[in-house]
Amino acid sequence: MKRISGVNNWKLVIRRETAGVTILRAETCDRQAALPDTLFGLPVTALGGHALTPGRQAPEGEEVLVTCGPAGEEWDNRQLEDLRLPDTLRRVGDYALFNCTALRTLRLADTIAYWDGGVLMNCRQLxxxxxxxxxxxxxxxxxxxxxxxxxxxxxxxxxxxxxxxxxxxxxxxxxxxxxxxxxxxxxxxxxxxxxxxxxxxxxxxxxxxxxxxxxxxxxxxxxxxxxxxxxxxxxxxxxxxxxxxxxxxxxxxxHGAAAARWLLSRRDAAGLRTLLSRTDWTREGLAELCDLARGQDATEALAVLLEEQHRRFPSGMDKTFDL
Incomplete structure (x- = not known):
């Protein structure tokens, strides 16, 4: 088995061709992983059928170990949540991601010309x-x-x-x-x-x-x-x-209150400031959001809310803010 360095841990089975490399099998122990764009100076142009399907037996081909440091024990893609496909990829084979049930995020380019059948089947969280x-x-x-x-x-x-x-x-x-x-x-x-x-x-x-x-x-x-x-x-x-x-x-x-609660859950203080500037609020509504921000320990968002509260309702407000 050939061993090369990379940005993630992969056990690959590949086939070198004139135009590029086909990945016949790819297994990782990482939750977030990117397949390499090139291998041995050749672009990765295709994923074979069932290439990342957990539990599948590896086909015959050239074995390559891609390493980036300490690796986990489970190499079956069952924990894979975030996958980047190569920008050089042109074809994805039948059921290539079948049963990748933990996969939530896929990063890829629009240059893939061919998608065979069932590629995303049972990717229930994607x-x-x-x-x-x-x-x-x-x-x-x-x-x-x-x-x-x-x-x-x-x-x-x-x-x-x-x-x-x-x-x-x-x-x-x-x-x-x-x-x-x-x-x-x-x-x-x-x-x-x-x-x-x-x-x-x-x-x-x-x-x-x-x-x-x-x-x-x-x-x-x-x-x-x-x-x-x-x-x-x-x-x-x-x-x-x-x-x-x-x-x-x-x-x-x-739906300003629901939008503000959602932005608070994301800790998006900049977005919250934009929303507050374009929507109407009562003193009570802002006070409720302040309490929610305190409960979430969202300090930056709380500062935005207190500033807006003071701007809209300056009279009778305390001169000091409790963060």
Missing amino acids: DTFYLTCTGREGELMDYLAGELPRELDMTLSYPEGRTARVIFPEYVEVFEENVPHHQFDFHIQGAGYPYHHCFYHKQFSLRDYDQLWKGYLGMEHEEDCALRLAWWRLRYPLDLTERAEEAYWAYLRD
């Missing part, structure tokens, strides 16, 4: 994606949103440092048995279906995405999901029109 975009992000997003009907959180990184973050709300496809007619009736539940299918010719438009907002609010939806969707579009306002911006802020103004 809902967060960081995409490097080169102009083909619509194809990748269409694939991911089509495969995973749950709520998805996608951060899109474009050239020149431009960033967008979009939420795709959950929907559920339900088959109900219609016994008298000996058939199954198909139903779609949840307001997220239009978002998961907002791609025209596999292209993604942020403006088309924003136009779904009014219809989404008109259906039964989860308020906390709507809050996150609105907030991230405002936080990263790439291609955001004034009309869409006002619609998102209108929702946050109507």
Whole structure:
């Protein structure tokens, strides 16, 4: 077995080809890991079928140990939570990530041209994606949103440092048995279906995405999901029109307390300051948030809240602040 250094611990079985390297098998003991972009001077261009499936027997091929220091004892991907795929990758084989049940976050580029069947099957917790975009992000997003009907959180990184973050709300496809007619009736539940299918010719438009907002609010939806969707579009306002911006802020103004509690749970003091500046508050509402921040030991957020409390209601306030 060849041994090389890397940024994570991997046990690999590979096949060298003229155009690059195919990883036939990859096992790690790390919870957060990045597959190498190159091996032995060749780009990693493909993942084989069942390449990361826990418990699968390793196929025949060239064995490589990638090390970055002390390693754990379990090398079966069952603990893998955060995975970065190589930017050089062009193909992902059948069931490559099958049964990676702890996987929550996937980082990858939109340059993967081929996805074989069942790649994400039984990745039950996978809902967060960081995409490097080169102009083909619509194809990748269409694939991911089509495969995973749950709520998805996608951060899109474009050239020149431009960033967008979009939420795709959950929907559920339900088959109900219609016994008298000996058939199954198909139903779609949840307001997220239009978002998961907002791609025209596999292209993604942020403006088309924003136009779904009014219809989404008109259906039964989860308020906390709507809050996150609105907030991230405002936080990263790439291609955001004034009309869409006002619609998102209108929702946050109507749900200011819930938004503030969410930002407190994230310890996002800067975001909390922005929210407070764009929403109306009573003395009692700010006092409740201050108590919540104290209970969470969120010192920076508490300072923001006390400052806002003093600005809005200066009379009768103590001259000293208790942090």
